Amino acid sequence: MTVSAPDLTVIIPAKNGAQYLGTLFRSLERQFRDGERAQIIFVNDGSTDHTERVLEDHAGVFDDFTVIRNERSVGLASGRNMGLREARGEYVVFLDGDDWLPDGQIRTVLDAARRLDVDFVRCDHTRVEGTKRELRRAPMAIRDRALPPRAGILPAYDSTMVDYPFAWAGIFHRRLLDNALLYFPEGFMTAEDRSWIWNLHLHAESFAVVDSPGVCYRRGVSGSLTQILDVRQLDFIRAFEGIFDLVAEDTFADLYWPKATRNWLAILEHQAKRFASSPADIRAKFASGARRASARVPFDVLREEFRRSRPDRQALVHRYLPQPGLLVKDIVK
Structure with missing residues (x-):
């Protein structure tokens, strides 16, 4: 007898998140209607805390619960990607192990994806820092309507959907998986979703943004890579090299280069401030990588977006760009 695919696959990679997993799993239990079938895939990514004990406590709650164990963190x-290779659901949702779902979150985005018949749906989220809660809206005014994904890229000088890369803020039809559009750049420890979201908006066929309860996303978690400054944070450079490759290969590259370049200069400024106090060897890797990535941008575009930048940004990033003397001379004029 052929068994039909689950309605949904939920992929949760986590390392040493035991203290948060109970909250996540309890919130996940409340997401599904009677008769809906969910495949839960948990990737235990080299945890050394009591994650395994928490998994044992909750495994029996879900009818279709798979644990992938990594001896070393990947x-x-x-x-x-390991979870995606095991996914059987018609739709896919990503979660992080330290986040949780308000009631109705998955039902809302799943209903919208089916009703609008789109490749993927994006939604707002709630940023959680201690006891503080702040709603962060996805940067798209048009809601609850099927749209071409490229509508989420421009304009260059406003925040758009490619500036909102969070993989857990939405739901994705498995046709994106079958077309290899859901996979993340292998081996990235940080910034894995930046080129990923550009790839979706350049190559998927349809998407929508809807109002929903929104994933509760924890910030400031001890041990999170967002709180640690080391060479793993340099993956943002490779991420933008991936974005630049996608743009360069696109038929409408001239249209998208200003957006990609402006984003790069903004992130470069932010990271230059962060790495300013890092050890000399890491600062050297940052500088060489940043110059390498900057050189991929057509110089006339880079020159124009640099000219449009704030003076404080110009002062900070020019040393990481090709022909910095020429760029500064342009500003002096």
Whole structure:
């Protein structure tokens, strides 16, 4: 007898998140209607805390619960890819182990994806820092309507959907998986979703943004890579090299280069401030990688977006760009 595919696959990679997993699993239990079938894939990414004990406590709650165990951590990107290779659901949802779902979150985005018949649906989220809660809206005013994904890229000078890369803020039809559009850049420890979201908006056929309760996303978690400054944070450079490759190969590259370049200069400024106090060897890797990535941008575009930048940004990033003397001379004029 042929068994039909689950309605949904939920992929959760996590390392040493035991203290948060109970909250996540309890919130996940409340997401599904009677008769809906969910495949839960948990990637235990080299945990050394009591994650295994928490998994044992909750495994019986879900009818279809798979644990993938990594002896050594492979990171979020590769962990998600491991889950994707085992996914059987019609739709896919990503979660991080330290987040949780308000009631109705999955039902809302799943209903919208089916009703609108789109490749993927994006939604707002709630940023959680301690006891503070702040709603962060996905940067798209048009809601609850099927749209071409490229509508989420421009304009260059406003925040758009490619500036909102969070993989857990939405739901994805498995046709994106079958077309290899859901996989993340293998081996990335950070910034894995930046080129990923550009790839979706350039190559998927349809998407929508809807109002929903929104994933509760923890910030400031001790041990999170967002709180640690080391060479793993340099993956943002490789991420933008991936974005630049996608743009360069696109038929409408001239249209998208200003957006990609402006994003790069903004992130470069932010990271230059962060790495300013890092050890000399890491600063050297940052500088060489940043110059390498900057050189991939057509110089006339880079020159124009640099000219449009704030003076404080110009002062900070020019040393990481090709022909910095020429760029500064342009500003002096």
